[in-house]
Amino acid sequence: MPSIQTLTDEDRRTIARWAIACAERVLPLFDAGPEASGTLADAVARTWAYSAGQSSAAEEIRKRLLAVKAADAATTPAGAAAARAVGQASAVAHMGAHALGAAAYAVKAVSLASPDRPEAVQEEIRWQLSHLADSERSVLRRLPPLGADSSGPLGAGLLSRGVLGSTIREIQAQVGTTPA
Numbered sequence: 001m002p003s004i005q006t007l008t009d010e011d012r013r014t015i016a017r018w019a020i021a022c023a024e025r026v027l028p029l030f031d032a033g034p035e036a037s038g039t040l041a042d043a044v045a046r047t048w049a050y051s052a053g054q055s056s057a058a059e060e061i062r063k064r065l066l067a068v069k070a071a072d073a074a075t076t077p078a079g080a081a082a083a084r085a086v087g088q089a090s091a092v093a094h095m096g097a098h099a100l101g102a103a104a105y106a107v108k109a110v111s112l113a114s115p116d117r118p119e120a121v122q123e124e125i126r127w128q129l130s131h132l133a134d135s136e137r138s139v140l141r142r143l144p145p146l147g148a149d150s151s152g153p154l155g156a157g158l159l160s161r162g163v164l165g166s167t168i169r170e171i172q173a174q175v176g177t178t179p180a
Contacts, residue, residue: 004144005152007096009057015139016051016092019099020044022128023085026109030082036073040083043067043090050093060093081109088153097143097154103128103171104164111163125167129174140175 007015024044030037043066049055067090071083085108088101107124114120132140146154146168153159159168 003095003151004142004149005095005097005154007139007142011139011142012057012092012096013051013053014135015096015099016047016089018128018132018136019089019092019102020047020051020086021131022103022106023047023082023089025127026082026085026106026113028082029076029078029109029113030070030086031075031079032070032073032083036070036083039066039070040086043070043086047086047090047092055093057093060090064091064094066090076112078109078112081105081112085109095152096139097152099140100143100146100168100171101153101159101164104159104167107167108163121163121167125170129171132175137175140171141177143172143177145172145177 027040027044030040046055046060046063050060064087067083068087071080071087074080074083085102085105088098088105091098092102106128107121110124111121144154146165147156147160148154150156154168159165
């Protein structure tokens with residue numbers, strides 16, 4: 001039986017639009033050579049295409065780790081976080097819960113790029129929430145609370161700690177996810 005974090009293909013397509021919008025917003029923070037930048041641009045285009053029904057989940061699942069590998073080419077921590085946001089967004093075709101990972105890594109990128117502006121984190125979260133369509137909020141509500149289900153990215157791993165975890169918890173609280 002698949003994890004509740006997977007969601008249906010229709011739900012993953014719905015939430016992929018928001019995830020890639022969050023990631024694309026911080027993409028200018030990515031700072032690497034043309035090959036890695038091209039890899040991320042391709043991942044962004046593929047994720048938009050998936051969200052529009054123009055590509056299959058199987059196709060995207062095969063390519064979902066390419067953007068994650070591009071993060072290794074970043075020359076700053078903010079750039080690496082921006083690349084990881086794109087990687088998480090491109091992985092939504094595999095598991096819907098990665099949408100929250102995309103938003104969280106986008107916030108992390110902003111926090112690393114703006115260490116003298118702690119308010120930048122809340123500004124980014126507000127932007128993300130304001131750009132959620134009602135259908136996307138509904139999909140996010142179907143995901144388990146962070147830490148409640150260990151069979152996916154919302155388990156007790158990397159996304160549950162630090163700015164990533166606090167971002168996901170805040171988004172889930174704002175969209176009405178029931179706490180564990």
